[in-house]
Amino acid sequence: MRVSVLGMGSMGRAVALRLLGRGHAVRVWNRTPGKASEVIDAGAAEASSPAEATRDADAVLMSLADDRAVREVMARLAEPGTGPGPDPSPDPGTDPATGPGPDPGTEPGSGPATGPGPDSGTEPGSGPGAPVVADMSTVSPDTSRALAGLAPGGRFVAAPIIGGPQAVVDGQATGLLGGGRGLVDRLGPVWQDLFAVQWYCGDDLGSALTYKLLNNYLLMSGVAVVAEAVAAGQAAGLDEAMLGDLLLRWPTVAPALHNRLDDILHGDHRGWFATRLGAKDVRLIAEVAESKGLRLPIARLVEQRYEEAAGRGWSDSDITAVVELLRERRG
Ligand SMILES: NC(=O)c1ccc[n+]([C@@H]2O[C@H](COP(=O)([O-])OP(=O)(O)OC[C@H]3O[C@@H](n4cnc5c(N)ncnc54)[C@H](OP(=O)(O)O)[C@@H]3O)[C@@H](O)[C@H]2O)c1
Incomplete structure (x- = not known):
């Protein structure tokens, strides 16, 4: 997939390196320039702004310090002129048939369902120019809920990580995934390559953070x-x-x-x-x-x-x- 990683701290760099190693096309951005050299050397491209990183991406992963940082960067995703453009149809991506609980797709050798469905990426407002934004930072549950209203098209999922940078690079981390099941599953190939174990925590974005x-x-x-x-x-x-x-x-x-x-x-x-x-x-x-x-x-x-x-x-x-x-x- 075409994945942008916003935030080149210890965790953002680890996520980018892991995904590069698994064959994804990775673009990165960091507030302070000069922090991305390791991942650029490993094959990532660098974006000059969050909005530029968002353009043409399938997934935009945020790995930022705190609540303030994720709110600030989210506000910059749709800066005029460079972003994916307005999306009039909010895409909640929910699938009422699935609820919280351990994800059967977390067993070795299996993954989340990615077949055609209400959010399989074929409906209007998806595809190129309509990335799903996933926040991997550890923030307050309320901030995570609020971010859904700020993400372009409302396409937002929570994906906090259990495990440090080395666990991420080694593919040994655990992902706690929250939000509309269809949106979560749309990024299935990313979760599959990033995590050894993934838990779907339900529709409520705040639960994954809690x-x-x-x-x-x-x-x-x-x-x-x-x-x-x-x-x-x-x-x-x-x-x-x-x-x-x-x-x-x-x-x-x-x-x-x-x-x-x-x-x-x-x-x-x-x-x-x-x-x-x-x-x-x-x-x-x-x-x-x-x-x-x-x-x-x-x-x-x-x-x-x-x-x-x-x-x-x-x-x-x-x-x-x-x-x-x-x-x-x-x-
Ligand atoms: N380290 C771990 O083991 C670990 C494990 C699981 C989860 N986490 C969580 O993952 C997140 C990232 O952790 P980390 O260890 O990678 O932290 P870090 O090394 O301190 O990196 C923080 C990142 O946030 C950026 N940032 C801070 N304030 C910003 C703002 N206002 N606007 C834009 N960017 C801003 C920093 O950019 P600059 O370079 O410009 O300062 C940097 O890229 C945190 O929420 C943390 O709690 C960490």
């Missing part, structure tokens, strides 16, 4: 608590090699934390997921709960830890840097 935020809350709180356990073990003078070994083997430590244990133990925070983004995700899930009248006191505490780490110079460092708050205090 699942994603729940996962990240568990990750962020897990890293913060393991950081405390490691710092406590080190302060108590335990053997570091044995501590690392036991943390890897104990069932109380989630598998998703395993690839961060060494970095927490040894203070290497070059990683792949910035503390500022971790703080954002925990704040967003706390806000989701609070909007329903439910306070999450632990989430607010975890958010505060990552905000503090970001404010102390670890903003662009990996979330493992939260351990440095404890080490700083010991002096």
Whole structure:
């Protein structure tokens, strides 16, 4: 497919590289010039604006930092003169016969249904010049719902990713897909090449984001608590090699934390997921709960830890840097 990737941060670059490697025609754009050299060297073309990237694309994938960024870039997709042009017929792409749930197409060897149907790409308002926009960023559920009204022709799906950049490059990431089933399936070849596992989360765009935020809350709180356990073990003078070994083997430590244990133990925070983004995700899930009248006191505490780490110079460092708050205090 002809795929444009907007945002050349760690994740956007990984998505572009993965899709290039699977034979898609990839065009990229980034707000700050000069960040796309790796993917251009790998065969991507570069667009000078989001609207130019959108022209003639089948899929426009956004991988941007936060709610503000996705709203700003979405507003630029239909800038006059360069975009796909007005599309008077909104294309909700829903298929009432399908609802939320695990996607049978996620089993190895199978994929989402892509055969002819109400949104198979043959109806007016689809085809060249009518891309589907998919947001892979982690944003608030309400922002995701609002983006549907801003996307050209209303052709918008949510596609937050579970897994870091290396998992994406290796095809090992999980995709949480939300929105009209027909629109989601129209990008089936992209999901198939990008994800090892994909879950269709239903028509409501916000649900895919809520699942994603729940996962990240568990990750962020897990890293913060393991950081405390490691710092406590080190302060108590335990053997570091044995501590690392036991943390890897104990069932109380989630598998998703395993690839961060060494970095927490040894203070290497070059990683792949910035503390500022971790703080954002925990704040967003706390806000989701609070909007329903439910306070999450632990989430607010975890958010505060990552905000503090970001404010102390670890903003662009990996979330493992939260351990440095404890080490700083010991002096
Ligand atoms: N890293 C991970 O492991 C991971 C995993 C899953 C999901 N995510 C989510 O994926 C998204 C991207 O993460 P990342 O790690 O790739 O972040 P990143 O490396 O910090 O990249 C952020 C991207 O957003 C762009 N951006 C920020 N503000 C913008 C604005 N106002 N207008 C236009 N572009 C703007 C940046 O452009 P500039 O270069 O111009 O600043 C950059 O391309 C985030 O929502 C994150 O939470 C990350």
